[in-house]
Amino acid sequence: MLKIHPLTYNPWQENTYIxxxxxxxxxxxxxxxxxxxxxxxxxxxxxxQNLKPVRLINTHLHLDHVFGNRFVCEHYNLGAEAHKDDxxxxxxxxxxxxxxxxxxxxxxxxxxxxxEHKQVIEFGGSTIEIFxxxxxxxxGCALYMEKENSVIAGDVLFxxxxxxxxxxxxxFDTLIAGIKEHLLTLPDETVVYSGHGPSSTIxxxxxxxxxx
Numbered sequence: 001m002l003k004i005h006p007l008t009y010n011p012w013q014e015n016t017y018i019x020x021x022x023x024x025x026x027x028x029x030x031x032x033x034x035x036x037x038x039x040x041x042x043x044x045x046x047x048x049q050n051l052k053p054v055r056l057i058n059t060h061l062h063l064d065h066v067f068g069n070r071f072v073c074e075h076y077n078l079g080a081e082a083h084k085d086d087x088x089x090x091x092x093x094x095x096x097x098x099x100x101x102x103x104x105x106x107x108x109x110x111x112x113x114x115x116e117h118k119q120v121i122e123f124g125g126s127t128i129e130i131f132x133x134x135x136x137x138x139x140g141c142a143l144y145m146e147k148e149n150s151v152i153a154g155d156v157l158f159x160x161x162x163x164x165x166x167x168x169x170x171x172f173d174t175l176i177a178g179i180k181e182h183l184l185t186l187p188d189e190t191v192v193y194s195g196h197g198p199s200s201t202i203x204x205x206x207x208x209x210x211x212x
Contacts, residue, residue, distance in 0.1 A: 002126050002148050010034040012064040015195055017152055021124025026051040029152055030059055031068030039071050058082040059154025060137040061089035063096050069108035079112020083132055086139025087111060115141050131182040135175020136163030150191045157183055157192055159200035162211045
């Protein structure tokens with residue numbers, strides 16, 4: 001069984017996730033660590049748990065989810081993977097950060113590889129299935145772990161809410177359709193780990209999410 005551990009960083013309180021296998025290998029999801037102390041916190045957790053990062057995956061490439069990409073890539077000699085439809089965000093990271101009041105020295109590194117819809121990643125004796133769910137961001141993805149009854153939803157689905165759809169490439173109807181097709185069809189007991197805020201379950205969102 002895989003272990004999923006959240007770490008919350010940056011002014012947007014973005015949830016970074018560490019997915020670890022029993023052999024100590026781990027995947028870093030959406031490193032949002034912005035300040036040096038947050039980077040140190042990420043490294044400390046990985047070191048204390050005796051983990052070895054083997055992949056860096058982004059659910060999407062919005063600013064708050066990639067603050068730590070360059071640090072993680074350089075510190076652990078990794079390359080980031082994300083959906084190709086979000087690649088355009090990389091070159092916009094520094095100017096977009098400036099608009100938000102943050103001075104970044106460099107954009108995140110170029111992607112090492114692309115995630116694809118229905119791609120299955122074998123990891124630690126389990127599987128991670130990729131669902132491409134645009135609408136919040138063109139390349140937005142969710143990571144479904146069937147054995148663990150869990151899905152990392154990025155900013156697609158939150159507890160009793162959904163991702164905003166008014167940023168470049170966003171579309172409300174597309175987002176809702178994707179959530180209904182790919183997430184609400186998962187088992188009710190599936191735990192939803194979101195890009196911000198607390199976790200939820202598919203059953204809870206079917207009942208309490210006003211947008212669905």
